[in-house]
Amino acid sequence: MKALEKRLKREVLQNGKVEILKTSIWCVPVQSIDVTYQPVKRLKMDILMKMMLLTFQQAEISNASELGELLLVEDLFIQDLLINLTKTGLIERGEKYYHLTSKGKIQLENGVFEEEQEIETQQLLYSACHEAFLPAEIDQMDEYDELPDLFRYALEEPEETLKFVEEELIEVLQNSRTSEDEGEEQTVITDILSKEARQINDVPCLEYILYNREQDLLFVRVWNTLLSQWDDKLEKLLVEKEVVMWREEYLKV
Structure with missing residues (x-):
């Protein structure tokens, strides 16, 4: 932490006209x-899959x-695709014949x-x-021997975190996935099966209140x-809540 503080102090003071009023x-x-x-x-859908589904729908x-025989395609290709279509619920076999399921009809229509x-x-x-959700993983954070006090604007009793609507969670998950899509293939998230709140983690933050005398800017x-x-x-949150107080306290205005 000491090395980080030293590096950050050097960075915020790169502009020689800026001074640190308070560090916390x-x-x-x-x-x-x-x-x-x-x-x-x-x-x-590829052509063969469409042809098979259309055939099951009409014959x-x-x-x-x-x-x-009907499609002039070798049985080997037909058999593998037949198994896959049955497994994914696009077709099912009745007493004698295969037919499209409602799911199969929708996907055939959409292609x-x-x-x-x-x-x-x-x-x-x-x-x-x-x-907001943060784009990070908790194991990215370094371990600290002693954690500082809680942020002065943090809620003492955080609101229930399981009230997020499903669409919001799906959007966050979709954006956080590593894209492995190729061509016209993509992986999407359609259903949230469960959500469970775990532990609350305290994330250290270093604050520098600064003043640019040339621009009279806090x-x-x-x-x-x-x-x-x-x-x-x-x-932004701190500036909105405290900039007037900073001027009164540190600049005696």
């Missing part, structure tokens, strides 16, 4: 939330051989094939002080150790 360190509470969800792989087909992937769980970090810089960057959200 405090913690922002960050709530970790485990969210379990169902990702779905989406890709544009009475009982096995892969019949379909292969997009959807396949559910393995269920995943991801930890999100929510900060009430930021009123401002603040706040370094967020979890994000490893200057935190403009907290800086």
Whole structure:
């Protein structure tokens, strides 16, 4: 921490006309939330899949051989795709023939094939002080022997963090995923299966109240150790609440 403080002090004083009026360190509470969800792989239907679904919709087909003869496609290709279409619920077999399910009809109409992937769980970090999820992982944060006091504008009793609407969680999860999409294939999140609040983590932040005498400008810089960057959200909050007080206290105006 001492090395970080030294580096940050050097950075905020790069402009020789700026001076530090006060330095302090405090913690922002960050709530970790485990969210379990169902990702779905989406890709544009290929010609063979469309032809098979259309055939099941219009004709009475009982096995892969019949379909292969009708479409002039080898049974091997038909059989593999038949298994996949059945597994994903686009078709099902009745007493004698295959037919499209309602899910199959919708996907055929849209021309997009959807396949559910393995269920995943991801930890999100929510900060009430930021009123937002933070783009970080808690294991990114360094360990500290002793944590400073809580941020003066942090809620003593944080609001219930499980009231987020599903659409908000889906958007955060989708944005946080590493993009592995190629071409017309993409993986999307369609359903939140569960969400569970875990521990509240205290994230140290370093605050520098600064004054530029040439411009008669009071401002603040706040370094967020979890994000490893200057935190403009907290800086804006402090300026809105305290800039008048700073002028009265430090400049005696």
